[in-house]
Amino acid sequence: MQFQRVKGTEDFYAEEQAVQDRIFSVLDSACRSRGFLHVEPPVLESFKLLSAKSGDEIKEQIFMLEKRGDEELSLRPELTPGFARMFIAKQKEMPKPVKWYTINRVWRYEAPQKGRAREFYQLNVEMYGSSRPEADAEIINLAIACLSGLGLSSKDFVIKVNNRKLVFAILSQWIDPKMHDSVLRALDKAAKISPQEFDAELQKAGLTSEQIGVVKSLRISAPVNSFENLINPYCKSPEAINALNELKAVLAFVPKDFVLFDLTLVRGLAYYTGIVFEACDREGKLRSIAGGGRYDDLIATYGGDATPATGFAIGDKVLTLFLQEKGLIPKPELGPDYFVAPVDEKVFAKALEIAESLRAQGKTADIDVLGRKLAKNFEHANSIGARNVVIVGEKDLAQGQVTIRTLATGQERKVPLAELLHPKKE
Amino acid sequence: MQFQRVKGTEDFYAEEQAVQDRIFSVLDSACRSRGFLHVEPPVLESFKLLSAKSGDEIKEQIFMLEKRGDEELSLRPELTPGFARMFIAKQKEMPKPVKWYTINRVWRYEAPQKGRAREFYQLNVEMYGSSRPEADAEIINLAIACLSGLGLSSKDFVIKVNNRKLVFAILSQWIDPKMHDSVLRALDKAAKISPQEFDAELQKAGLTSEQIGVVKSLRISAPVNSFENLINPYCKSPEAINALNELKAVLAFVPKDFVLFDLTLVRGLAYYTGIVFEACDREGKLRSIAGGGRYDDLIATYGGDATPATGFAIGDKVLTLFLQEKGLIPKPELGPDYFVAPVDEKVFAKALEIAESLRAQGKTADIDVLGRKLAKNFEHANSIGARNVVIVGEKDLAQGQVTIRTLATGQERKVPLAELLHPKKE
Numbered sequence: 134m135q136f137q138r139v140k141g142t143e144d145f146y147a148e149e150q151a152v153q154d155r156i157f158s159v160l161d162s163a164c165r166s167r168g169f170l171h172v173e174p175p176v177l178e179s180f181k182l183l184s185a186k187s188g189d190e191i192k193e194q195i196f197m198l199e200k201r202g203d204e205e206l207s208l209r210p211e212l213t214p215g216f217a218r219m220f221i222a223k224q225k226e227m228p229k230p231v232k233w234y235t236i237n238r239v240w241r242y243e244a245p246q247k248g249r250a251r252e253f254y255q256l257n258v259e260m261y262g263s264s265r266p267e268a269d270a271e272i273i274n275l276a277i278a279c280l281s282g283l284g285l286s287s288k289d290f291v292i293k294v295n296n297r298k299l300v301f302a303i304l305s306q307w308i309d310p311k312m313h314d315s316v317l318r319a320l321d322k323a324a325k326i327s328p329q330e331f332d333a334e335l336q337k338a339g340l341t342s343e344q345i346g347v348v349k350s351l352r353i354s355a356p357v358n359s360f361e362n363l364i365n366p367y368c369k370s371p372e373a374i375n376a377l378n379e380l381k382a383v384l385a386f387v388p389k390d391f392v393l394f395d396l397t398l399v400r401g402l403a404y405y406t407g408i409v410f411e412a413c414d415r416e417g418k419l420r421s422i423a424g425g426g427r428y429d430d431l432i433a434t435y436g437g438d439a440t441p442a443t444g445f446a447i448g449d450k451v452l453t454l455f456l457q458e459k460g461l462i463p464k465p466e467l468g469p470d471y472f473v474a475p476v477d478e479k480v481f482a483k484a485l486e487i488a489e490s491l492r493a494q495g496k497t498a499d500i501d502v503l504g505r506k507l508a509k510n511f512e513h514a515n516s517i518g519a520r521n522v523v524i525v526g527e528k529d530l531a532q533g534q535v536t537i538r539t540l541a542t543g544q545e546r547k548v549p550l551a552e553l554l555h556p557k558k559e
Numbered sequence: 560m561q562f563q564r565v566k567g568t569e570d571f572y573a574e575e576q577a578v579q580d581r582i583f584s585v586l587d588s589a590c591r592s593r594g595f596l597h598v599e600p601p602v603l604e605s606f607k608l609l610s611a612k613s614g615d616e617i618k619e620q621i622f623m624l625e626k627r628g629d630e631e632l633s634l635r636p637e638l639t640p641g642f643a644r645m646f647i648a649k650q651k652e653m654p655k656p657v658k659w660y661t662i663n664r665v666w667r668y669e670a671p672q673k674g675r676a677r678e679f680y681q682l683n684v685e686m687y688g689s690s691r692p693e694a695d696a697e698i699i700n701l702a703i704a705c706l707s708g709l710g711l712s713s714k715d716f717v718i719k720v721n722n723r724k725l726v727f728a729i730l731s732q733w734i735d736p737k738m739h740d741s742v743l744r745a746l747d748k749a750a751k752i753s754p755q756e757f758d759a760e761l762q763k764a765g766l767t768s769e770q771i772g773v774v775k776s777l778r779i780s781a782p783v784n785s786f787e788n789l790i791n792p793y794c795k796s797p798e799a800i801n802a803l804n805e806l807k808a809v810l811a812f813v814p815k816d817f818v819l820f821d822l823t824l825v826r827g828l829a830y831y832t833g834i835v836f837e838a839c840d841r842e843g844k845l846r847s848i849a850g851g852g853r854y855d856d857l858i859a860t861y862g863g864d865a866t867p868a869t870g871f872a873i874g875d876k877v878l879t880l881f882l883q884e885k886g887l888i889p890k891p892e893l894g895p896d897y898f899v900a901p902v903d904e905k906v907f908a909k910a911l912e913i914a915e916s917l918r919a920q921g922k923t924a925d926i927d928v929l930g931r932k933l934a935k936n937f938e939h940a941n942s943i944g945a946r947n948v949v950i951v952g953e954k955d956l957a958q959g960q961v962t963i964r965t966l967a968t969g970q971e972r973k974v975p976l977a978e979l980l981h982p983k984k985e
Contacts, residue, residue, distance in 0.1 A: 135862050136608040136644045139632060142601035144645050147659070150597045166918040168895045168925030168943075171576045175568035175678050176602070176634075176664060177622075182562040196603075196632075197625040201668065206565060206622075208602075208634075218562045219570050228942040230928060233573070238602060242627065252601050260928075267907060267928040274915070386911055436561050469594045481693060485812055489700070492592040499594030502656060502686075502693040516654040517594075 141243070141251025147467055153254075153449070155463040156456070157236045159282040160256045160447070164234040167275055169258060172233045174215025180205035182214050185435055186404060196240045196251075208240040211446070212257035214435070220261050221437035229262030247454070248420060254449035258425070261432065264441035266379060269408040269427060270386035272443050276412055276423045277391050279447060284461040287388075290422060293354070293395040294384065294410045297426075299376035300351075300399060303367045307347045312338055316348055320397045323352060353396040357384050360394035383408055404428045408443065414455060422455055423447040468518025469497040471537075474510035476526035484525040487535065490554045491523075498523075515540060523553075567669070567677025573893055579680075579875070581889040582882070583662050585708040586682045586873070590660040593701055595684060598659045600641025606631035608640050611861055612830060622666045622677075634666040637872070638683035640861070646687050647863035655688030673880070674846060680875035684851070687858065690867035692805060695834040695853060696812035698869050702838055702849045703817050705873060710887040713814075716848060719780070719821040720810065720836045723852075725802035726777075726825060729793045733773045738764055742774055746823045749778060779822040783810050786820035809834055830854045834869065840881060848881055849873040894944025895923040897963075900936035902952035910951040913961065916980045917949075924949075941966060949979075 138144055145153055161171070177198070184191060196208040209215055216233055224231075236256045243249055258275060260268055273292060280290055300320075304313050315338030323331055335345045353363050361381075368377050384392060400409045409426035425445020432440040456462050471491050475484035484500060491498035499519065501510050507524065514522045524536040535553060538545045564570055571579055587597070603624070610617060622634040635641055642659055650657075662682045669675055684701060686694055699718060706716055726746075730739050741764030749757055761771045779789050787807075794803050810818060826835045835852035851871020858866040882888050897917050901910035910926060917924035925945065927936050933950065940948045950962040950971075961979060964971045 135647060136605065136611070138601060138644065139603045139605055139630070142603050144601065144641075144648070145599035146645065146649070147596035147598055150599050153599070154597060166921070166923050167914075168898075168923060170573035170893060171580060172573055173571035173576050173579070175564060175570065177565045177568050177666070177678055179562065179565055185562070198634075199623040199625055204565070208624075215570075218564065219572065221561060222570070223572070228939055232925075240603070252603055263928045265928055265930055267911075267926075267930070270911075271926070271928055278918070386908060467596060472594075482812060485693075485696075488593075492704070495592070497592050497594060499658075500693075500697070502689045502691055502697055504691055504693070513654055 139251075141245040143250060143252065151465040151467055152453075152463055155465050156283060156449070156452070157254075157256075160236055160279050163275060163278040163282050164256075164258060167232075167271065167278070169232040169234045169260075169275070171235060172216070172219065173235055173237065174209070174212065174219055176209055176238070177206050178209050178215055178218070180207045182218055182435070183207055183210065186214060186431065194241050194243065196242055210241050211239055212237070212255060213259065213431070213444070213446075216257065216259050217432055217435045217437070220259075220440075221432060221435055224261070224432070224437055224440065230268065231261040232259075233261075234258045248451045250450055256447040257444070258446070259442060259444035261440050261442045263443075264429065266382035266408075267386060268441075269383045269443050272425060272445055273383070273387050273392075273410055276410070276425065276445050276447070277388065280412060280422065283452075283456060283463075285455070285459065287390040289415060289459055290391075290412050290455075291393045291415055292387070292391050292410050292412050293393050293398045294380070294387075294408065295395055295398040296376050296380040296383075296408050297399060297405055298407055299364075299368075299373060299380060300396060302370055302373035302376045303351065303396075304348075305372065306367070306370055308340065308344050312340065316340070317399045319348070320352075321399050321401055323397050351396055353394070355394055357389045357392050357394060364394070364396065380408065400424060400426060404431050404434070406430055410445070412447075414458075418458065419455055420451050422451050466518060468520060469499040470519075471496060471498040471521050471523050472510070472514035472517070472519035473498055473500040473523045473525060474505075474507060474514070475501060476507055476524065478504060480525050480527060480530060483530060484523075487523060487525060487550075487553060494556065511538075511540075565677075567671040569676060569678065577891040577893055578879075578889055581891050582709060582875070582878070583680075583682075586662055586705050589701060589704040589708050590682075590684060593658075593697065593704070595658040595660045595686075595701070597661060598642070598645060599661055599663065600635070600638065600645055602635055602664070603632050604635050604641055604644070606633045608644055608861070609633055609636065612640060612857065620667050620669065622668055636667050637665055638663070638681060639685065639857070639870070639872075642683065642685050643858055643861045643863070646685075646866075647858060647861055650687070650858070650863055650866065656694065657687040658685075659687075660684045674877045676876055682873040683870070684872070685868060685870035687866050687868045689869075690855065692808035692834075693812060694867075695809045695869050698851060698871055699809070699813050699818075699836055702836070702851065702871050702873070703814065706838060706848065709878075709882060709889075711881070711885065713816040715841060715885055716817075716838050716881075717819045717841055718813070718817050718836050718838050719819050719824045720806070720813075720834065721821055721824040722802050722806040722809075722834050723825060723831055724833055725790075725794075725799060725806060726822060728796055728799035728802045729777065729822075730774075731798065732793070732796055734766065734770050738766065742766070743825045745774070746778075747825050747827055749823050777822055779820070781820050783815045783818050783820060790820070790822065806834065826850060826852060830857050830860070832856055836871070838873075840884075844884065845881055846877050848877050892944060894946060895925040896945075897922060897924040897947050897949050898936070898940035898943070898945035899924055899926040899949045899951060900931075900933060900940070901927060902933055902950065904930060906951050906953060906956060909956060910949075913949060913951060913976075913979060920982065937964075937966075 198206040319334040405426040406429045407427035411421040412423035427443040429441045473488040475481045488498040488500040522538045534547045624632040745760040831852040832855045833853035837847040838849035853869040855867045899914040901907045914924040914926040948964045960973045
């Protein structure tokens with residue numbers, strides 16, 4: 134009998150893991166270079182914490198642990214609650230803004246499908262303590278830096294940006310605030326449903342045909358250079374004008390070729406309170422690659438002192454699909470710099486000394502531990518992608534040397550042991 | 560109300576996480592430099608897999624998930640089963656030996672105490688496909704390299720090594736094999752119980768007083784140079800002589816000052832079949848820091864083709880305690896190379912351009928997003944440990960320059976913008 138991996142999880146073998154490591158290292162560098170610090174909340178969180186933001190109904194999507202004590206424990210479905218809990222525990226003593234990130238696993242009880250898994254990774258970035266547009270811009274710029282660092286350009290992806298305050302302020306000019314949630318829900322679905330279905334949604338929500346007309350005219354999406362002309366006619370109230378100015382202040386600090394204003398972008402009915410954004414495949418083939426925004430009420434929701442906050446997340450599954458699509462999956466070399474092949478057992482100790490010396494010099498050096506003949510060792514060295522084979526034989530050793538073969542060229546050269554063991558500083 | 564973290568888990572804030580990152584990066588480099596490859600099995604594994612090795616009774620120590628489908632799912636309590644499952648799935652196509660490692664979390668339902676947690680990290684290393692002493696030596700040498708890389712020396716720790724085959728072969732000369740498990744269990748506890756309790760254990764197991772005398776005389780522990788004289792008198796059977804030779808062959812390839820032969824080391828009744836070892840604090844204050852050995856039956860137990868295997872694990876909790884004890888906890892600097900401080904809002908765009916340019920040059924550059932006055936920004940830059948503050952003001956900019964203050968010395972210098980934005984290659 135062979136055991137299977139659990140549905141919705143992934144085995145990362147060395148090849149896939151090396152790709153993953155390379156991708157994560159790019160994301161990691163982007164965060165660090167901007168002064169974000171790596172933190173790690175636990176995988177296990179109490180269900181109480183998770184439901185504080187999303188309500189009990191999220192239990193359906195969460196992996197719950199078998200109850201043993203009083204506490205209901207869960208696998209984190211996202212990193213935001215753990216970050217918030219950690220922030221609140223030390224919020225009084227930490228200098229603001231607090232800028233945190235991690236790249237780690239989260240779990241969701243979902244039907245596994247392309248680009249969706251039950252166990253996957255997220256880059257999660259949060260900045261606590263600034264309510265200013267500069268903070269939103271830094272967050273959006275970091276999202277751009279993450280994707281650019283992987284070789285993706287403004288031809289590949291676009292960041293759709295909106296301000297939820299702007300949507301609410303504009304709607305308020307025509308529609309009772311009680312109906313806003315229904316309108317947002319319809320706008321959120323707009324791209325996935327037909328125009329007829331969109332109308333029906335709004336009708337069901339109780340909008341008049343005049344109001345439906347207004348909402349339909351609000352499906353505005355335009356580059357940064359031209360969106361003002363399109364949106365200005367709808368911004369008559371002071372609230373709408375303020376919200377528009379806030380959005381413009383953010384966009385002033387973000388590279389224009391990466392950005393599209395999209396008034397229909399609302400990111401669900403979630404906890405966002407202001408700027409929202411999504412990184413989207415320009416070709417529209419994939420779900421959003423990154424998503425985030427401002428959530429100024431969240432820390433208070435979790436019981437902390439009210440603190441403005443903004444952040445975003447990137448999941449590994451869609452990102453990997455996107456990089457595949459664009460031919461941008463990194464191709465790391467797995468093989469060692471050297472494979473050390475003792476010609477027979479008698480010289481293994483010397484071969485090991487050579488391998489250890491190469492390792493101490495910062496090279497990667499593998500060594501035969503199967504007592505293989507030289508021909509078999511060459512085969513193996515080739516199969517693991519080694520760059521050089523160090524042949525350690527008695528005759529060579531008697532002359533104080535070894536033979537090194539470069540596998541790509543087949544060229545062999547004699548190298549004095551002293552040089553190999555104690556190289557001059559480069 | 561403030562939410563608490565789950566008992567037995569840990570919040571890694573930036574300071575602790577930077578230490579953890581540094582420690583893990585040393586372990587990671589040690590593995591890579593020896594040709595081990597990073598793989599990642601899932602966190603979720605079916606309980607069937609986990610119980611195949613350890614029996615149903617391990618359920619007590621395992622975090623089980625609430626059952627939703629047919630399958631009983633668990634959080635992995637160790638990494639060996641996942642590695643074995645992954646190995647078996649591709650064992651026919653992979654060149655041997657297969658050398659894998661990861662550093663990641665595992666979960667155990669245990670009473671939290673010093674050096675023990677419910678959620679913790681393990682470096683897990685496995686080598687599949689070689690039954691030779693050279694393979695065991697490479698594994699032990701890697702364990703030594705991991706600890707040495709962290710600054711620990713042979714004065715701090717010692718690797719106790721034994722061969723379970725040797726223990727069985729020696730015991731067989733005096734004691735019925737049916738009783739060996741009881742004797743091993745007593746030997747395993749020997750260090751933690753009194754001599755009287757040790758005797759009582761063996762009596763309970765049914766040993767005669769003569770046999771008890773033999774077992775007591777077997778509590779041999781000695782450096783590599785002197786252990787042969789002590790153990791030789793007990794090695795009369797061919798099995799004992801073979802097992803001793805196997806052990807000697809391993810020790811020939813391991814640095815002697817790091818190693819102690821210990822015939823009482825058996826590592827529980829677990830799955831080990833030959834060489835076993837543990838890295839121990841020389842002062843004896845802590846539980847073992849690393850442990851491993853050979854387990855040639857494991858792959859077959861999991862349903863794979865019989866494959867010799869050897870490996871070890873290091874847990875983060877005891878390792879961290881040990882490094883603290885020795886004053887060897889790394890002290891990474893968290894602060895950015897530069898903190899960019901715009902003197903007022905008007906110059907933020909220019910300040911951002913400077914920050915982005917520094918980031919593109921591979922420096923870490925933070926920037927004020929709170930619209931603070933300069934004095935407040937110096938305070939903040941100090942509090943986050945920034946090394947330099949780039950002061951961006953209109954007057955300087957008019958002259959094509961900025962002021963950079965090095966915080967450690969308080970020295971300020973004017974730097975031409977061109978030089979900062981487009982430095983000559985070093």
